[in-house]
Amino acid sequence: MDRLKTLQTFVCVAEHASFAEAGRRLNMSPTTVTRSIAALEASLGVSLLMRTTRSVRLTEEGAAFLDRARAGLAEIDGAFETARGSRLAPRGTLTVTAPVMFGRLHILPVVAELLGRYPDLHIRLLLLDRMVRMVEEGVDIAVRIADLRDSALHMQRIGEVRRVLSASPAYVQAHGMPGGLADLRRHHLIVLEDELGPQRGWGIETGGKGRLPRLSVNNVDAAIAAAVAGLGIVRTLSYQVADHLASGRLIPVPDGDHAPAVPVSLLFQSGRKDQPNIRAFIDVAQRQMAMTGIRSAST
Secondary structure: OOHHHHHHHHHHHHHHOOHHHHHHHHOOOHHHHHHHHHHHHHHHOOOOEEEOOOOEEEOHHHHHHHHHHHHHHHHHHHHHHHHHHHHOOOOEEEEEEEOHHHHHHHHHHHHHHHHHHOOOEEEEEEEOOOOOOOOOOOOOEEEEEOOOOOOOOEEEEEEEEOEEEEEOHHHHHHHOOOOOOHHHHHOOEEEEEEOOEEOOOOOOOOOOOOOOOOEEEOOHHHHHHHHHOOOOEEEEEHHHHHHHHHHOOOEEEOOOOOOOOEEEEEEEOOOOOOOHHHHHHHHHHHHHHHHHOOOOOOO
């Protein structure tokens, strides 16, 4: 006996007080409905329904059993709905944070696609060049461009970028092309500061003799603009100068640096990866990174 189907049949008969009506609603013949109820009663050892030629009524035991059967079916339906939830269309509000430039260039297209695809989804995009406390600030997804091996949050890597040196053609024509990191000592450097102070990682001393740094600035757009204007060599992440390199406003400066790539990751709370809003954002973001070349072959 199919217990689930039998319970559904019993509930339908009880609610409509009719074997024939239950058969129509369940696409079963009246005979099949009758046999199913008889088998259920036989397995329980009690009568659940009182039948006459004119009516069908619940017995006392039948009424008690109906309540339990309804509750059990509701629990089963709830379990299916919970499992099915991972495939529901995104809806409600999704709050995302990303670094300002990366968000403008690469996350805003993700947001635009999601909004066009899901009419019931609302997105709050916070472009901030600072670390956001996700739980305290109500953020669902954070885009991080850093090595996050020690993060307590769930992490989904979607790509990678690299640190690059670049300068304007006019600067190189006037000062020559450096042959490597050691050669940078005689050049003008544009140092980008962050919350922790001057940017690290040039691989050379920035104090002592020489003209290092010639310019220190706390905004990446300003640092790049200074490089385009010929004020010196700037060190940035590859995506930050990609358009300038493509147009020829900047040219790459060799540094012989074989430092590992910097991961681009999405952070979110553990256990939320299969929620519709999170899942949709990850899928579109991964495709966007692949289209722009930020996604590596290993991700």
